[in-house]
Amino acid sequence: MEVMEAARIQPAWSQRKIQQLADLRWLSNSQQTAGFLDDAKFLLIFEADPLAQVRVIKHGMSPAIVEQIAERMHVSKDKLLTTLGLARATVQRKTSRLKPLSADESSRVLGISRLIGQVRALVEQSGDASGFDAARWVAGWLDQPLPALSGIAPAQLMDTAEGQAIVAQVVARMQSGVYA
Template sequence: MNKIRENPSAYKGVQPALKVRQLVEPEVRPQQKRIAKNARPNAKIANYLRVYKADPYTLVKWVKLGVEASTIRELADSMGMPKDKLYITLGLPRASVQRKASQDKRLSPDASSRVLGMKRLIGQVQSIVEESGNLKGFDAAAWVATWLDQEAEVLGGQKPSKFMDTPEGQLLVSQLIARTQSGAYS
């Protein structure tokens, strides 16, 4: 992270959405700020970091068990994103998720994997920013929501959100975030 901050020329020709500087100084929409203030930030951050840092065995157990369907609402709220938009981003059937949420049921392993993938991405961003040492006023969930909607040259001009509905796409987006941290954009 420090290498990039010390070498701003590394940003030359890179779309502004990919600048690591934005990890520390995100542009967050007013709706995201309002919703994020209502959330319990420390508990949410700890949850995202826990998912991000979980070993593969634990992740598989969580996927097979299934996450609670109500997690979608909590995730959307913490990201400052409408639930319907999150359903689309993760490729989840709205009616099925809402039905399961109303019955206090868990999501299928496939849906759980996608939800955990989003949580991992938020935890990854939070971890990067914590490593930089500049956490003041940073909201990883809101930043991810904003960043996912910005076109990225390295994705052929597509938005990272278009890749979040498959495990492979989530891996691609996670690798993009990691390359952003290291300064390698191609």
């Protein structure tokens, strides 16, 4: 999402705040992520500059965002951790010590956030997205075996970057009308 689009969505935001959103720095700060995650933020993550995404991954995301994503998806934190292949004890320890997730852990969390943003973008481009909850839709869709994945549920692929790329390709094919 362009900075101007962010300004349109939240006109009261300062230019500094808009730039921070655009470069995803807020994903590394547990205080800034608290109560902050919504469809617009998932869309920002999806549309963010790939170099900004790499910087966030290398810096490490706040572990607090895992619980927020689970809440937005209407799934348990344990279910999300299992889907992403993250150890509950590790995430809890990092949360209590205010330590960031590792690059590998951050990559997985950013990947599911990007997927939610991708679905939100798809729906917005296809028509009226009002009332659509991308995170909740993704949660249900991930558990459905898909013919395009030889009967595998997308959730089974979300624990690796490669698997997440395959799932993102399936979503992209859905938009173009290719059977998914």
